Amino acid sequence: MKTNAFLTELTEELELEVSLQTNTKFKDLEDWDSMGAMVLIGFVSDNFGITLTGDDIENLSDVQSLIEKIGITKFSE
Numbered sequence: 707m708k709t710n711a712f713l714t715e716l717t718e719e720l721e722l723e724v725s726l727q728t729n730t731k732f733k734d735l736e737d738w739d740s741m742g743a744m745v746l747i748g749f750v751s752d753n754f755g756i757t758l759t760g761d762d763i764e765n766l767s768d769v770q771s772l773i774e775k776i777g778i779t780k781f782s783e
C-alpha cells in the first residue's frame with residue numbers, strides 16, 4: 707500500500723478532521739480515545755492481517771511507529 711493512501715484511509719477511518727502525517731502523535735489527536743484505538747486495530751487487521759494488542763497501541767508513539775509495527779516493506783512511496 708502506498709504510504710499516502712494509508713494515511714488518507716486511516717484518517718477517514720478514524721473520522722479525523724485533520725490529515726494524518728507520519729509524524730502525527732496519536733495521543734496528540736483531539737479525538738484519540740479507546741474507540742479510536744479499536745478502530746485502528748480493526749483497520750490494521752482488515753488491511754494487513756496483523757492483530758495489534760492493547761500493549762501495541764500503548765507503545766505506538768506516532769504514525770511512523772505504526773508503519774514500522776506493521777512492517778515497512780508493506781508500504782511504498
